[in-house]
Amino acid sequence: MMQAVQFAPNPVTRLPEPPRSTERQSRCSTCSLHHLCLPTGLGEAEMQRLEKIVVNRRKVPRDSALYCTNDTFNNLYAIRLGHFKTHQVTFDGGEQITGFQMAGDLVGMDAISTERHHSYAVALEDSEVCEIPFVKLEELFAEIPSLLRHFHRMMSHEITRDQNAMLLLGNMRAEQRFANFLVNLSSRYKARGYSATSFQLRMSREDIGNFLGLTIESVSRLISRFKKQGWIKVSNREIEVVDLETLKAVAMGASQAH
Amino acid sequence: MMQAVQFAPNPVTRLPEPPRSTERQSRCSTCSLHHLCLPTGLGEAEMQRLEKIVVNRRKVPRDSALYCTNDTFNNLYAIRLGHFKTHQVTFDGGEQITGFQMAGDLVGMDAISTERHHSYAVALEDSEVCEIPFVKLEELFAEIPSLLRHFHRMMSHEITRDQNAMLLLGNMRAEQRFANFLVNLSSRYKARGYSATSFQLRMSREDIGNFLGLTIESVSRLISRFKKQGWIKVSNREIEVVDLETLKAVAMGASQAH
C-alpha cells in the first residue's frame, strides 16, 4: 500500500523559488498514476513536455488545507499520495463535503470560473500533490491537443460525479447512500490496483455522514446494521467488504429488511 | 419577454443535411445572449468564426428530449429560447433533476468524458437551441484561445453550481432550500435583463420538489407559508417576489417562525 512520508513538524510553506526537482519520482512518465491522472493517453514526448511545467511538489500535512475558499486560483493539484476531502461552507457555519479525493485525482477545477477557489481542500492524512500552474497548462493545451482533450474529460467527469452525488442526496434512503459510498470506494481502489474488498476508511464517521447528508449517529447505525447483515466486517476504520454483490444491489435500490 | 415560436405538431427530427441558415438571428454576433453564452468575451472577428460552426438551430417542443441518457455525444447545445430541465434516472426508476436551464445556458457538458450523455435534457416549454458540434469546437479552441478560456470557465461554473446543489440537498432545511431556489431564479432572470422580482415558474411543483429533494406536497406547503408571510405573491406559476431581502436571509439560513 502507500508508504508513509516524512513531514516537517510545522505547516509546510511554499518556497518563493520552487526548486527544480529532477528526481525520478517527480516525473509523470515514471509515476505509477499517469494512467489515471492528467497525462492519461499522452505519448512519451508529450509527457515530458508536461513534466516541464509540473516542477513543484508539495507536502500537505494531515488536517491542513491545500487551498481555502476565496484563495486566488493559480494551480490545479494532482494528488500524488494520500487522501483529501473537499468541502463547501455555508454562511451560518454549516459544511458540506462535496467529495473525497485520492491519488491520481485532480482538484481545484471549481476555481477556474472566477479565479478564486469555491471550496476547501483538506488532507485527510499526510499527503503530497503535484502543483500544476494553470496558466502554463493553458499554454500546453495549444501544443498538445490530446492533453486538452483529456483535461476536458476530467472536468466533464467531475460534473457527472457531482450530479451523481445530487442523485444520492436527493433521492436515496440512508441505507442506499451508504452502500453507494462503499461500492464507490471499492471501485476506485480497484482502479488503482488495490484490493476492492479490503481497505481503510481515511475519513471520520463524521465526514462520511456529512458527505452522505446524514448524522454521525446514522452512519454508525448503518455500519452496525451492515455488519450484522454480514455484508461487511469493520474494525475501526478498517473495512472488509464480504458481500460486494449485495452491496451493489442495495446501492441500486434493493430495499432490505433490517 | 420571450416571444412564442411556431412548432410542428410532431416531435422534431434532426435533418440529415443541416440547412445552412444565414438569417440574421442565427448569428452569435447579433444574438442578445452572446454576453452570457459561449461567445462571451470574443471579438467581432472571432465571433464570426464561431458562427461558422454553429450553423444548425433546432426547435425542441415542450416535454420532448433534446438528448437522453446513453445517446452518443456529438453536440453541446446553447439554449437560445425557452427552458429545459436536466435529470438523472436511477436503476429503480427514480429521477433527480440536476438543474433548470434557460436562455444562454450551455447543456451537454456531462457527456464529454465518455462520449455518451449521462442525463436527459427535456424542454419545459417550446424551446430552441443552437447546436454546437463538439469536434469542430475543439478545432476552434486551437485557433481562439479566449474561446477556450471561456469554455473552461463555463465548465468550471457548472461544477460549482452542482456543488452548491449538493450543499443545498445535504445541509439545508426545506424552507432554506426553497428560498435558495427562488433567489437563484431571481438573479438569473436579472442577469438576462428581466425582472428580478416578477417571473413565471416554467416547471411544475413536482419538478421543483424533485430538484430540491422534497415532495410536491412540501413544496406546496412552502409556497403557502411564504405567501402567508408576505414574502411572495403567487398565482399558479406566476411569482412575484415581495421581499427579496428576507428571502435572501432565509436562503442563508435565517430560521423563521412559521
Next chain:
DNA sequence: CGATGATTTGAAGGAGTTCAAACTTAGTGG
C-alpha cells in the same frame, strides 16, 4: 360544461435527527 390533470390542504406515520450517556481508541506523561 365536464373531464382530466395539477395543486392545495389535512391528518397520520416514519425515517432519520437530536439529545444523552456509555464505551472505545489513541495519545500523553509519569
Next chain:
DNA sequence: CCACTAAGTTTGAACTCCTTCAAATCATCG
C-alpha cells in the same frame, strides 16, 4: 508499561421535520 485524558464512536430513547396517504379544490381545454 500503565494510568489518565480527550477525541471519536456506538447505542438507546424521544422527538421532529418531512413524507405518505387521502380528499378537496383549482386550472385547463376539448
